[in-house]
Amino acid sequence: xxxxxxxxxxxxxxxxxxxxxxxxxxxxxxxxxxxxxxxxxxxxxxxxxxxxxxxxxxxxxxxxxxxxxxxxxxxxxxxxxxxxxxxxxxxxxxxxxxxxxxxxxxxxxxxxxxxxxxxxxxxxxxxxxxxxxxxxxxxxxxxxxxxxxxxxxxxxxxxxxxxxxxxxxxxxxxxxxxxxxxxxxxxxxxxxxxxxxxxxxxxxxxxxxxxxxxxxxxxxxxxxxxxxxxxxxxxxxxxxxxxxxxxxxxxxxxxxxxxxxxxxxxxxxxxxxxxxxxxxxxxxxxxxxxxxxxxxxxxxxxxxxxxxxxxxxxxxxxxxxxxxxxxxxxxxxxxxxxxxxxxxxxxxxxxxxxxxxxxxxxxxxxxxxxxxxxxxxxxxxxxxxxxxxxxxxxxxxxxxxxxxxxxxxxxxxxxxxxxxxxxxxxxxxxxxxxxxxxxxxxxxxxxxxxxxxxxxxxxxxxxxxxxxxxxxxxxxxxxxxxxxxxxxxxxxxxx
Amino acid sequence: xxxxxxxxxxxxxxxxxxxxxxxxxxxxxxxxxxxxxxxxxxxxxxxxxxxxxxxxxxxxxxxxxxxxxxxxxxxxxxxxxxxxxxxxxxxxxxxxxxxxxxxxxxxxxxxxxxxxxxxxxxxxxxxxxxxxxxxxxxxxxxxxxxxxxxxxx
Numbered sequence: 001x002x003x004x005x006x007x008x009x010x011x012x013x014x015x016x017x018x019x020x021x022x023x024x025x026x027x028x029x030x031x032x033x034x035x036x037x038x039x040x041x042x043x044x045x046x047x048x049x050x051x052x053x054x055x056x057x058x059x060x061x062x063x064x065x066x067x068x069x070x071x072x073x074x075x076x077x078x079x080x081x082x083x084x085x086x087x088x089x090x091x092x093x094x095x096x097x098x099x100x101x102x103x104x105x106x107x108x109x110x111x112x113x114x115x116x117x118x119x120x121x122x123x124x125x126x127x128x129x130x131x132x133x134x135x136x137x138x139x140x141x142x143x144x145x146x147x148x149x150x151x152x153x154x155x156x157x158x159x160x161x162x163x164x165x166x167x168x169x170x171x172x173x174x175x176x177x178x179x180x181x182x183x184x185x186x187x188x189x190x191x192x193x194x195x196x197x198x199x200x201x202x203x204x205x206x207x208x209x210x211x212x213x214x215x216x217x218x219x220x221x222x223x224x225x226x227x228x229x230x231x232x233x234x235x236x237x238x239x240x241x242x243x244x245x246x247x248x249x250x251x252x253x254x255x256x257x258x259x260x261x262x263x264x265x266x267x268x269x270x271x272x273x274x275x276x277x278x279x280x281x282x283x284x285x286x287x288x289x290x291x292x293x294x295x296x297x298x299x300x301x302x303x304x305x306x307x308x309x310x311x312x313x314x315x316x317x318x319x320x321x322x323x324x325x326x327x328x329x330x331x332x333x334x335x336x337x338x339x340x341x342x343x344x345x346x347x348x349x350x351x352x353x354x355x356x357x358x359x360x361x362x363x364x365x366x367x368x369x370x371x372x373x374x375x376x377x378x379x380x381x382x383x384x385x386x387x388x389x390x391x392x393x394x395x396x397x398x399x400x401x402x403x404x405x406x407x408x409x410x411x412x413x414x415x416x417x418x419x420x421x422x423x424x425x426x427x428x429x430x431x432x433x434x435x436x437x438x439x440x441x442x443x444x445x446x447x448x449x450x451x452x453x454x455x456x457x458x459x460x461x462x463x464x465x466x467x468x469x470x471x472x473x474x475x476x477x478x479x480x481x482x483x484x485x486x487x488x489x490x491x492x493x494x495x
Numbered sequence: 496x497x498x499x500x501x502x503x504x505x506x507x508x509x510x511x512x513x514x515x516x517x518x519x520x521x522x523x524x525x526x527x528x529x530x531x532x533x534x535x536x537x538x539x540x541x542x543x544x545x546x547x548x549x550x551x552x553x554x555x556x557x558x559x560x561x562x563x564x565x566x567x568x569x570x571x572x573x574x575x576x577x578x579x580x581x582x583x584x585x586x587x588x589x590x591x592x593x594x595x596x597x598x599x600x601x602x603x604x605x606x607x608x609x610x611x612x613x614x615x616x617x618x619x620x621x622x623x624x625x626x627x628x629x630x631x632x633x634x635x636x637x638x639x640x641x642x643x644x645x646x647x648x
Contacts, residue, residue, distance in 0.1 A: 286619065420618045421590040428583055443620035461589065 001063035001072070005127050007104040008059040009052075012124060014100065016051045064123060066137050071111065073121055085120055089113040091261050091287030092296075093135040095254035097128075102252065107131040111138065112287030135256050139242060159234035159247075159300050167231070167280070167301030170272040172408040173223025177216060178376075193364045234300055243283075245296055255296050261285040262314055263418040264445035266295055267307055267411040274409065279307040283314065286443035294444070315399055315415055323394035323401060329435040329451030333388060336450075340381040347373045383407050393449045395460050400440055402447050416463055418442045424457060499570050505609040506628025510560055512605050518553030522546055569626050571640055576616065578624050594618045598638040601625075616641065 024047065062075040071090075073083045094110045101107055109131050111121035126134060159167070192211060196204035232249035243257040264284035273279060279302065282295035299310050308320045351370035355363040387406035394401045401413040419440050426436040438452040440460075526546040532538035559582055567580040576590045596619050600612040612634045614626040629637065 419591070420594040420620055421588060421623045424587040424589075426585045426587075428585070431585075441620065441623075443618070464591070 001065040001074070004059055004062050004123065005104075005106050005125050005130070006059065007101075007106045008062075008125050009055045011100050011104060011106060012055045012058055013051055016054055017047070020047045020051055058124075062123075066134070071121065071138060073123075083121065085111065085113060087138065090138055091258075091285045093138050093256045095131050095135060095256075097248075097252040097254075099250050101125055107254075109134060132254075135254075139256055139258065155235040156238045157234070157236035157299050157302070159231065163301045164228060164232060164234070166276070167273075167278075168224040168227040170270055170276070170278075170301075171223070171227055172268075172270050173220050173227075174408075176223035176226065177219040179219075193361060193368075231297070231300055234297065236298055243296075243298060245298060247297065257283070257285060257296060259314060263414060263442040264295075264447075265311055265314060265411075265413045267311065267320070268408065269304070270408050271406070273301070277304045278302065279304045281307050281310055284442075284445045311413070315413065318396060318398045318401070318413065320401070320411065323396065325392040325394050325403065326456065327388075327392045328404075328449065329433065329453060331430055331433045331435050332437075332451030333384065336384055337381065340377055340384075344374055344377045347377070391450070393452065393456070395456060395463065397463060400447055400449075400460060402449055404450075412447050414440055414442050414445065414447050416460075419464055422461070422464075499568050501569075502564065502567055502626065502628035503609070503611055503630050504564065505611060507560055507564055508609065509603065509605050509611065509628060510563070511557065514553055514556045514560070518549045518556065521549035522553070525549055567627070571637070576624075576641060578626060588624050590616060590618065590623050592641060595623075595641050598641050600631075600634055600638075614638070 024043070057077055058075070061077050062073075064071065064073045066072075066087075069088075070084045070086050073081075073085075075081050090111060090113055092110075092112045094112070096108045096110065097106075104125075105128050106125040107128050108122065108124040109126055111123075113120050123131075123134075125131075192208070196207050199207065229249045230251075231247045233252070234247040235245070237244040243259060244254065245257070246252065246254040262283050262285055266282045266284070267279050268282070269279040279299075280297065281299040281302070282297050284295045298314075299307055302310075305321075311320055312318055347370060351366055351373075355366040355370075358366060383406045387404060387409070390406075390409070391404045393403070397416070399413045399415045400419075401411060403409065403411045420443060421441050423439045423441070424436045425439075430436065434453050435451045436454070436457065438449040438457060440447050525548065526543070529538070529542045529545050532542050533540065562582050563580075566582055566585075569576065569578045571577075571592075574592055576592060576595070577587065578590075579585065579587045595616055597617050599615040599617065601615055602612045606612060606628070610631050611628045612631055614629050614634050614637055615622060616624050616626070626637070
């Protein structure tokens with residue numbers, strides 16, 4: 001059996017130290033509060049020794065090997081763990097490197113199956129070449145010589161600096177704005193209000209408005225930088241019908257995906273990207289990709305036409321440019337409108353009620369939160385109705401495709417052969433409109449249609465040839481080579 | 496197979512116990528909070544009236560229990576398991592039989608008294624549904640039927 005790289009001892013100390021400090025925070029805080037916040041040297045030494053001991057223990061006790069039909073992993077001293085994962089159940093094998101691991105030229109390998117929630121097996125850390133070889137052996141492509149392949153292989157997709165910058169600037173960073181709102185604005189709102197209350201009303205209003213603009217721009221910039229660091233160096237290789245995707249400047253992720261395991265596709269484009277006719281394509285399998293996320297990017301900020309061709313390559317025969325789109329039922333928009341208005345009304349009433357009973361800074365604080373809630377709810381309703389002309393679904397012989405969104409439009413698809421179950425929900429007041437909410441789920445991913453009539457549902461069920469199993473994954477690499485020779489490869493290149 | 500079935504009628508005892516437990520606890524929590532607000536925070540007396548909300552919701556649940564049982568159906572076809580339930584909002588779930596990975600039984604003390612189990616159906620990706628109040632013998636048959644046949648990954 002194989003062992004981990006000796007750098008495991010050093011690389012695993014920091015995350016273990018962080019966990020130990022987090023776990024012991026209550027003790028530290030408690031002793032400080034109780035007035036015993038004097039000498040903590042003994043405690044720090046204890047944590048350091050335990051962390052080092054556990055790091056050495058991980059290196060010494062972990063063993064792993066690849067057998068004929070499974071991968072074996074043993075670890076632990078007092079509590080021992082012996083895990084075996086059948087090779088055929090492996091969905092993804094991902095390689096990650098944080099900054100420290102890149103310095104030591106080692107990497108963490110995550111092995112995922114469909115049943116696990118996240119990674120089922122984590123090897124932290126292996127030497128980088130060993131990690132890549134281990135991944136190729138697990139996925140059955142080990143006959144390739146690593147050195148030869150890297151010399152002749154051309155990436156299928158790359159992201160140059162110009163497109164990386166434009167993609168970062170035009171991407172949807174609303175999440176960063178919301179996170180910034182809760183981590184910066186709300187804790188600091190008391191200070192802002194105190195400062196503004198000492199000014200004349202027009203100056204206070206100007207300060208407040210300027211603060212909002214600076215905050216939004218700052219959050220957006222933070223989103224741009226995060227995108228740049230996350231997707232810098234983005235490359236996709238397709239070899240032996242295996243997608244290998246790598247990206248990341250500080251924390252590098254390397255994903256290896258079998259195309260036969262892809263069960264979900266998500267094509268996204270923001271409003272500025274639509275003007276530039278660009279889109280990004282992400283795919284999902286039955287596993288997730290650990291800390292790299294639930295979806296894997298296969299094309300970022302590419303020409304929209306090329307993105308559509310990529311989709312046809314991944315889901316054979318699915319042509320996004322030639323779909324018979326049907327709109328969501330109007331009752332869906334009505335219900336969302338009522339729900340949004342009700343949320344805004346209840347929030348307003350609750351906010352005014354609480355503010356009227358609060359003292360000191362309370363009312364101002366509550367009104368600021370209320371402002372953000374109403375702003376977000378209003379933006380969502382606006383986006384919903386702006387997207388109405390383009391929202392819709394299409395049923396083909398290959399897949400169910402759903403398009404929705406305005407500021408951030410997504411086209412999602414699940415192949416019919418990958419559908420596991422369907423959920424149809426109908427409130428009684430929708431029955432006379434012959435409309436239901438419809439959701440179809442694969443192993444891990446789901447597609448939701450806001451309002452679908454019974455004719456479309458019945459058509460989809462009839463197409464769902466449940467007695468037809470998905471094509472089996474070829475066992476030998478030779479078969480994979482043969483299939484790749486007869487299949488046209490999709491090339492997306494950037495000049 | 497292919498017949499429309501319902502949970503056993505004795506499941507109503509289980510559901511009654513669940514409704515009384517859940518909304519009873521909510522009633523106590525809301526009552527406790529409103530009394531605390533009344534005594535310690537100088538809240539007006541009418542806040543105690545909030546405790547009536549879980550009582551009303553619980554009473555409505557009990558009132559519609561028979562209708563809820565009447566609307567709960569399941570059916571095994573050659574390729575699917577179909578489950579339908581719901582009074583105000585109708586839920587229908589269709590599961591491909593060749594995707595079902597395993598079937599579990601859950602039972603509480605009231606269920607065991609009436610020889611009833613909840614049949615929980617799992618696919619590789621998720622728990623897709625629970626058929627409540629099935630007689631143990633019928634549940635074993637269901638498990639055999641659902642687990643038979645070729646499964647896909």
